[in-house]
Amino acid sequence: MIDSVDTAKVNPDTSQPWAELGLKQDEYESIKQILGRRPTSSELAMYSVMWSEHCSYKSSKVHLRQFADKAPKTDALLVGIGENAGVVDIGAGWAVTFKVESHNHPSYVEPYQGAATGVGGIVRDIISMGARPIAVMDPLRFGPADAPDTRRVLPGVVAGIGGYGNCLGLPNIGGELVFDESYAGNPLVNALCIGSMKHEDIHLASAKGVGNLVVLYGARTGGDGIGGVSVLASETFDADGPAKRPSVQVGDPFMEKLLIEATLEVLHAGLVEGIQDLGGAGISCATSELASNGEGGMHVYLDRVLLRDASLSPEEILMSESQERMCAVVTPEKIDEFMALCKKWDVEAVVIGEVTDTGRLVIEWHGEMIVDVPPRSVAHDGPVYERPFHRPSWQDALQADAPTPERLNRPSTPDDIKQTLMDLITSPNLASKSWVTSQYDRYVMGNTILAQPEDAGMIRIDEETGLGVAISTDCNSRFAKLDPYAGAQLALVESYRNISVAGAKPLAVTNCLNFGSPEDPEVMWQFAQATTGLADACLELGIPVTGGNVSFYNQTGDTPINPTPVVGVLGVIDDVDRRTPMAWDEDGDLIYILGETFDEFAGGEWAYLQGHLGGLPPKVNFPMERLLSEIMVAASRDGMITAAHDVSDGGVGVAITEMALRANKGARFWIPDNIDPFVFLFSESTARAIAVIARTEELRFTEMCAARGMSATRFGVVDSGLGADSGHPGEQVIVIDSLFTFTVEALRGANEATLPALFGG
Amino acid sequence: MSARIGVVTFPGSLDDADAARAIRIAGATPVALWHGDANLHDVDAVVLPGGFSYGDYLRCGAIAKFAPVMSLIIEKAQVGLPVLGICNGFQILCESHLLPGALTRNDHQHFICVDQKLQIESTQTLWTGDFLPGQEIVIPLKNGEGGYVASEATLDELFAENRVVATYVGTNPNGSYRNIAGISNKAGNVVGLMPHPEHAVEALTGPTTDGIPFFTSVLKSLVGAS
Numbered sequence: 003m004i005d006s007v008d009t010a011k012v013n014p015d016t017s018q019p020w021a022e023l024g025l026k027q028d029e030y031e032s033i034k035q036i037l038g039r040r041p042t043s044s045e046l047a048m049y050s051v052m053w054s055e056h057c058s059y060k061s062s063k064v065h066l067r068q069f070a071d072k073a074p075k076t077d078a079l080l081v082g083i084g085e086n087a088g089v090v091d092i093g094a095g096w097a098v099t100f101k102v103e104s105h106n107h108p109s110y111v112e113p114y115q116g117a118a119t120g121v122g123g124i125v126r127d128i129i130s131m132g133a134r135p136i137a138v139m140d141p142l143r144f145g146p147a148d149a150p151d152t153r154r155v156l157p158g159v160v161a162g163i164g165g166y167g168n169c170l171g172l173p174n175i176g177g178e179l180v181f182d183e184s185y186a187g188n189p190l191v192n193a194l195c196i197g198s199m200k201h202e203d204i205h206l207a208s209a210k211g212v213g214n215l216v217v218l219y220g221a222r223t224g225g226d227g228i229g230g231v232s233v234l235a236s237e238t239f240d241a242d243g244p245a246k247r248p249s250v251q252v253g254d255p256f257m258e259k260l261l262i263e264a265t266l267e268v269l270h271a272g273l274v275e276g277i278q279d280l281g282g283a284g285i286s287c288a289t290s291e292l293a294s295n296g297e298g299g300m301h302v303y304l305d306r307v308l309l310r311d312a313s314l315s316p317e318e319i320l321m322s323e324s325q326e327r328m329c330a331v332v333t334p335e336k337i338d339e340f341m342a343l344c345k346k347w348d349v350e351a352v353v354i355g356e357v358t359d360t361g362r363l364v365i366e367w368h369g370e371m372i373v374d375v376p377p378r379s380v381a382h383d384g385p386v387y388e389r390p391f392h393r394p395s396w397q398d399a400l401q402a403d404a405p406t407p408e409r410l411n412r413p414s415t416p417d418d419i420k421q422t423l424m425d426l427i428t429s430p431n432l433a434s435k436s437w438v439t440s441q442y443d444r445y446v447m448g449n450t451i452l453a454q455p456e457d458a459g460m461i462r463i464d465e466e467t468g469l470g471v472a473i474s475t476d477c478n479s480r481f482a483k484l485d486p487y488a489g490a491q492l493a494l495v496e497s498y499r500n501i502s503v504a505g506a507k508p509l510a511v512t513n514c515l516n517f518g519s520p521e522d523p524e525v526m527w528q529f530a531q532a533t534t535g536l537a538d539a540c541l542e543l544g545i546p547v548t549g550g551n552v553s554f555y556n557q558t559g560d561t562p563i564n565p566t567p568v569v570g571v572l573g574v575i576d577d578v579d580r581r582t583p584m585a586w587d588e589d590g591d592l593i594y595i596l597g598e599t600f601d602e603f604a605g606g607e608w609a610y611l612q613g614h615l616g617g618l619p620p621k622v623n624f625p626m627e628r629l630l631s632e633i634m635v636a637a638s639r640d641g642m643i644t645a646a647h648d649v650s651d652g653g654v655g656v657a658i659t660e661m662a663l664r665a666n667k668g669a670r671f672w673i674p675d676n677i678d679p680f681v682f683l684f685s686e687s688t689a690r691a692i693a694v695i696a697r698t699e700e701l702r703f704t705e706m707c708a709a710r711g712m713s714a715t716r717f718g719v720v721d722s723g724l725g726a727d728s729g730h731p732g733e734q735v736i737v738i739d740s741l742f743t744f745t746v747e748a749l750r751g752a753n754e755a756t757l758p759a760l761f762g763g
Numbered sequence: 764m765s766a767r768i769g770v771v772t773f774p775g776s777l778d779d780a781d782a783a784r785a786i787r788i789a790g791a792t793p794v795a796l797w798h799g800d801a802n803l804h805d806v807d808a809v810v811l812p813g814g815f816s817y818g819d820y821l822r823c824g825a826i827a828k829f830a831p832v833m834s835l836i837i838e839k840a841q842v843g844l845p846v847l848g849i850c851n852g853f854q855i856l857c858e859s860h861l862l863p864g865a866l867t868r869n870d871h872q873h874f875i876c877v878d879q880k881l882q883i884e885s886t887q888t889l890w891t892g893d894f895l896p897g898q899e900i901v902i903p904l905k906n907g908e909g910g911y912v913a914s915e916a917t918l919d920e921l922f923a924e925n926r927v928v929a930t931y932v933g934t935n936p937n938g939s940y941r942n943i944a945g946i947s948n949k950a951g952n953v954v955g956l957m958p959h960p961e962h963a964v965e966a967l968t969g970p971t972t973d974g975i976p977f978f979t980s981v982l983k984s985l986v987g988a989s
Contacts, residue, residue, distance in 0.1 A: 164874050168907070169815045171777030256775050256818025348774060441874045445903045445962040445969075446813075448781040462968070465784075579967060 004316070005043040006370040014040050023050035029385055036379045044365065044372040047317040048286040048380055055554055057283050058384035061520035062552040065530050068537035069547035076546050078509050080204060087127050087197075088548020089204055090510045092574040096463055097201050098471050099131045102141070102194035102514040102570050104553035108250045109191035113158025118166035118253040120193040122325050125170065125258065126279035129265050130328065132205035133197030136447065137461050138167050140177040140193055141475045141514070141568045142438075145186030147430035147760050152181070155189050157761055162253075163193070164441040169255035170262070173450045174442035175459030178475060178568075181430045182610075184483075187558035192514045192568055196473055198463050205269060207278040209296030209331045209357045214275055216292070216300060217337070218285070219344050219351035220261045220327040224310035227251035227284075227323025257326040257349075264347035265328060273340045276331040286320045286380070288329040289355070290363055293377035296331070299358035300377065302365045306354045316367045331357060391526035401484060403616025405609045412680050419680055420742035422608065424752060426652045426684070427659050429611055433756035434663075451578045455660065457500040457648045458573070460581055468577035474500035475571075478651070479564035480605040481619035486528040487535035490567040491622045494539045495688055496650050497571040502631035503646040503691050505582040505638030506573030511540055513550035513569050518562020520554045528565040536567060542624040545571070582638045585665035586645040586694045586720045593669060593718030595654060596630060596707065597690035599682055606686040607652045626689035629712055634691060642703045645694035655683035657692055658718070658736070662746050663753060668725070668734040671718040679741060694720065766985045768978075769796040769806035771836070773827050777814035778849065778961060785961040786810070789978035798830040807985050808845035808889075809836055811852025813905075813959060823866060823908050824854030837861060845889045845981050846953045850906055853945070853955030862946055862955045863921070864913030869906065870938025878970040879904035879958050880932040881944050885925045888951040889984040893976035900973035902963040904936055904944075909957045911939040911946075921946055928954055 003009075010016075020030040023046065033041050033049050041049060055061060070082070080097055081089035087101035105120025121138060128135045140163050144152045167174050172195070209216065227250065268274055276296060278288045285307070293300040304316050314322070332340045337353065344351040358364075363380065365373035403409070413422045426432050435454060444453040451470060452460035458472040476496040482489025494511065501508045513536065518525040540547055556563045575581060586593070603609045604617025637643040645665075649657045662669060673679045693714075695703045707714035724735040725745075734746040768791045770782045783793035794806050798816075803809070817826040827833060837859050840846045848856040856862045869875060880901050883894040894900070913921070918941055921927050928945035935942055937957070945956035960974030 161873070168874055168905075169775070169777075169818070171814060254818070256815060256820070259775055259777075259815075440876050443874075443876050443905045445876065445905060445959065446777050446781070448784055448962060448965070448968050450968055 004370050006372050007042055007374050010040050010042045018046055025050050042372050044317050044320055045375055047321050051283040051321055052380045053384040060385045061387050061389050063386050064388055065533040068533055072537040072541045073546045074541050074544045079546055087131050094469055095200050098198050099128055099133045100196040100512055100572050101127055101549050102192050102512050103551040104514050105191050106553055106556055109159055110189055112250040113155045114162035115250050115252050117159040117162030117191050119251045119325050120191055121163055121166045122253045122258050123281045124193045124195040128195045128197035129262055130277050130279040132203040132269050133199040134266055135172055135195050135197045137175045138172045138195050143180045143185045143190035146183055147181045149186055159191055160438050160441055166253055166255045168443045170259050171446045173444045173446050175450055175453040179435050179438055184564040188556045188563055190516050194570055205277050207291055207295055208276040209292040209300055210275050212297055212357055212359045214331050214333050214357045215337055215353045216355040217330045217332055217351050218354045219349055221257050221324055222308045222310040223319055223322050224324045228318050228321050251323050251325050253325050260347045260349050261326050264344055264349045267343050268340055273336045274330050278329045280327040284322045290377045290380040293363045294381040297357055297359050299360035300355055300363050301358050302355035304365050304367050306352055308350055308352055316372055389520050389526045391523045391530050393527050394524040400616055401618055405603045405614050405617055410612050410614055416741040423655045425611055426607055426656055427753045428756050430756055432652050432656055434754040437757035451581050456584050458504040460504055462578045468579050470575045470578035472501045472504045472506035472573040475568055477566055477568045479566040480615055482565040484605050484619045486531035486565045488619050490532040490535040491539040493567055493569040495622055495627045497569050499648045501571050501573035502634040503648050505580055506575040507635050508545050508571050508573045510572045511545050511547045516553045516556050516566040518557040525562050532565055532567045580638050582643055582646045584647045584661055589720055589722050590697055591644055591720040592695045592700055592716055594693045594714050594716050596693055596712055596714050598713050599685050600687045601681050602685050602687045608684045620686050620688050623689045630689050633712055642699040643693055644696055647692045649690040653684040653686055659749055662736050663750050667722050668736055669718050669720045670737045672739045674715050674717055766791040766807045766982050767794050769794045769809045771796045771811055771832055773798040773816035775815040775818050776812050778812040781961040782810045782812040785964045785978050788964045791982055796832055798832050800832045803835050808981050811848040811855050813850035816851055824858040827855045828859040840953050843952050847890050848955040849959055853957055856955045861953050863917045864911055866908050867910040867912050868908050869910055874907040875936055876905040881929045882932050883929050884927045887925055888947040888954050889981050890954040890977050891928055892980040901971050902958050902960050902974050904958040909937040911943040
């Protein structure tokens, strides 16, 4: 029996499962107030999912406003926060759009499909802006590397990302892989996609033009991803009907590839007035958002939707999160051409409705009206909460527990320092990630300039001019646990630095804010602090947030994850030919450390290996970060620099090891005066980078640094001939002062063995 | 007028733009061929690019061989049209029986993307004439189903007839029998290669530019023929 609008009027007191659908009593009451009657079951389904935390940002909205309120003045932003993804002007008529989203819980329940559909969802966000997707990246976080559950989840997640992304033909150019106890039972699977387009190709999600047609195209609608709405289904189905439906969606990357090509073709042919992808909340979200952004009205014939499973109820069709679907608004004159292009790509399409000026979203099911709502009330005017928050009672004690030499024994002998470096580069967080990244195609499309393990991923946009973009994501969640305000800023400055050392100019920011439950005032405090910190930092660095994503409820029982504000920075480079790689090359090139090193170990990798978390994270210094960025870009532009690497996790010792491994060539280093070798090698002070300079450019480079007030200390020289004198004839060797030596092969063997030993060959 | 080399786009082809770029860099004109095309637009040679044609459903390359454009290519290849199948293209050539054997799931069960060292075994094909016999090159390898298998008799025959085009050097990356990375037909006009020469044509984007000779070789053969 269909619960139509008429039925709802006649039977106002029918009991409805609003609580099971996740709505609060006052939310249910306010739906009744908006409609002037009880909602139909279809309307209830729509509101429940659109007013969920995931879709409505009801707990985060009041904090996220800061990204707009404090946005630095910029001409680079063509489309700002609120659309499917922000769009940034990179010059020469080109624009770039990028966004990162979480798929944490689905990936825990079903690692392969959860991670795969995470990639699929973010890719559709990008194509719905009119852009061709050009690369993906995946920031991943898991529990301890040797935990049985990590071994269950990680291989599936990696295979899912690879299985989907490789089949789409998108290069995977970087990301993160972090292990920490706080993610046990709640891994973080974030997915980033970047797309490029000419300015004139930018499209938005709005249903304009009364009488225009609403087309649903792509995969058929099935029963996957329905989740909580099955509560409604169980009421409308007979006892012997289909019962449990999977709440994790299943991906078909081949269909997504066809959808990309078909969508770009209809967009470029000028056949589309407005476009929206179908992700969370499926047809409910797409129709209400398109209508709300456009003329304000839409009439939908839901029974026209092509189904994989003919037994689906209208509530389920509205809620289904079946993958690989898009919704377009097309004028009646162009509909035949639109349908023909879909057919060319073997993509099914059907007109499901039209744009009206009634101000109502009306949905029919076989002639009966099952939805009649103001679309804004569904899509945009959901509840907004000012959740209470307070500083955790343990925060002061945590910050007071700094890793001083008295509390944590520091290595002092050369042998101990040597062992410390070996311990760090073999730890799962700093070991080679190639076991993961070799399962991803980084070459497809032929425009990948830099990819993991480089500091940033870099993609060529224009083959004629060499115009390109760089992108990096970062977050040390231990820093954020110690101080969420500073932690979010530290994530930003590291990502900003990674872009700069590659030679690109940072332009814009995206984020994926992974936190525990917003109903926990301590978590809410972390969230408020982190968003404020990030907004303030973006203002300091002069780069705006273009969009992002919030993921709450990441916790196991009452224990939330470390606050994890993953920050992505996008940069532009006018000619990728001048990009700065991390591998040094020429014998005799000089190795400089830029910036100052302080005694800063709290939250860093060395303290983590000692099982210690306490103190205050490294200090953020925005003027020095900006200066460092300008110097790295200038040195690249003027041809002074041959290689560079950001100094962060594990400090200088780990940074020079990574450079030697990438170069497969040795070098000799000395510890600068007046600094303790352990502090110099392993502190994680910010605003530092390693720069490799040709001898002929040394004077010009050091004069530039001196003139601008950047500390630059020469502490090494590239030398492929150190083997003979150090007892390793014919081998590449790293010599660290009079402290110790390593062969590059020994470092490589150790660095590359960790992940295969944990997860199989 | 430069040679016209067709690049077929099937639904799910991914490296078609890369193949076209490599053809341009080699000095020829790439011509886009659609899987549903009923003619070959006067191309002088054809590249079947990498990707997941038709989603690799059923079996890699198994559906692609029934595409309208493939029946023309199969017919012309049997009378000398130069055809290079890369990765998925190699799988399609095997499914089409233009080349013997089959490609199976990598023995370690993972997709693999690495800079792979190869030894060129035969310079007697239309696609490898610009290499030196025994030359070692490094080009990207990226596949999930790249393990070459064939009967012992076929393998013996391939080696005896100098039809093994390239072999893997060092660790066998996918379990291919006898380290085979690529083979040719008896006439040497049809070559299947699991690694990707089209991703090694620019110093900026590839590990090397070792892939270029595959594309220049065929141009010489076309000039020689005309």
